[in-house]
Amino acid sequence: MQRSEVVRRFLRGELLLVGEYRSARAESDGYVDRRTGEALVCVRCMYLIECACRGTVDRSIIYQRRLDITDPELAAFPYEKGRLYVFFLEGFKRERGNFTGWTGRGPEPMEDDTEAGATPEGVAPAP
Amino acid sequence: MSKSKAAFLLASQTLGKQQLFLWTFTFKDLLSVKDTRKRWNHLLTLLLRRWPKLQGLRVFELHKEHGLHVHLLTNQFIDVNEARRLALQANWGRIHVTRVPSEHAGYLAKYLSKQRAECLRRWRLWAGFGAGWEWTKVKDLIRETVFSRIYRGCKEWKQWQGREKFFERMALARQIMLLTIENGWQIGCGPNGLPYSSFEEEDFWFVF
Numbered sequence: 479m480q481r482s483e484v485v486r487r488f489l490r491g492e493l494l495l496v497g498e499y500r501s502a503r504a505e506s507d508g509y510v511d512r513r514t515g516e517a518l519v520c521v522r523c524m525y526l527i528e529c530a531c532r533g534t535v536d537r538s539i540i541y542q543r544r545l546d547i548t549d550p551e552l553a554a555f556p557y558e559k560g561r562l563y564v565f566f567l568e569g570f571k572r573e574r575g576n577f578t579g580w581t582g583r584g585p586e587p588m589e590d591d592t593e594a595g596a597t598p599e600g601v602a603p604a605p
Numbered sequence: 606m607s608k609s610k611a612a613f614l615l616a617s618q619t620l621g622k623q624q625l626f627l628w629t630f631t632f633k634d635l636l637s638v639k640d641t642r643k644r645w646n647h648l649l650t651l652l653l654r655r656w657p658k659l660q661g662l663r664v665f666e667l668h669k670e671h672g673l674h675v676h677l678l679t680n681q682f683i684d685v686n687e688a689r690r691l692a693l694q695a696n697w698g699r700i701h702v703t704r705v706p707s708e709h710a711g712y713l714a715k716y717l718s719k720q721r722a723e724c725l726r727r728w729r730l731w732a733g734f735g736a737g738w739e740w741t742k743v744k745d746l747i748r749e750t751v752f753s754r755i756y757r758g759c760k761e762w763k764q765w766q767g768r769e770k771f772f773e774r775m776a777l778a779r780q781i782m783l784l785t786i787e788n789g790w791q792i793g794c795g796p797n798g799l800p801y802s803s804f805e806e807e808d809f810w811f812v813f
Contacts, residue, residue, distance in 0.1 A: 500786075501787045501789070507749070508749055509612075509747065509749070512746070513741070514745075516615055516618070516741075518614055526783060526786045537783050576779060
């Protein structure tokens, strides 16, 4: 996603978080009835990112519930460590300085406008 | 998903192994929530007296225009005219009933997703009723997540008891969770699959 598109969406009021992707993991998340042994389980992906939510670089976790798969092993994370990604948040909380967010979809890589063939900021467009 | 909602879904799955009926009981007039609860207790007593084998789940819903009303999920066919007569006796108004397929047993859980109104604080928004079946209760549930498993691992390692230094404990468990995600550690273990007790606490903060 181009930088200008991120800014446009942000100005429209969308809740976006840009952070450097560190790692991700999928887990089975749910509740188990200890009496009957029945369980309510879904797959939840956790993205570990570095961003500046507290003014300094800090690590944050973004959760994504995956209803399309039932096995955490099937979750793929084709993301590049150290690259900036845009997360489309549905909600977040900051508790004792720790940022935790929730998203309904996977992140999108952040691209500079120049990468996408557009004119860089502050430079007049080509005639 | 809240623990209460999860317990309700499991309870409705237990109930939903049989045929189900979804009932809605409302009032003609707007009543206070306390009065509604009293009338519900009265109506439930009458229903169980008439149909002693009736089993089900009830959910309170605070409607923004019509006040508090009650939804029921039952597993037994009961005569609606008779139920209406009992409802009138307990000063209830309109009754609506429909059959629901057992796979839709969790439908009423949507009312539990609503934000809880201030007047319903500490209320049981849902409850089971009827003899002869055990519905899942919130206390029966345990949460299984990466964090909870790491926390349990830390608790075992540090021999935590009571609630002393709660926030320090949470911070340590969170730090280990971040390291577990970043380094792909096995859950409940540190580097090279070794238990947490093989390391010093400082290692998790400054070394790894």
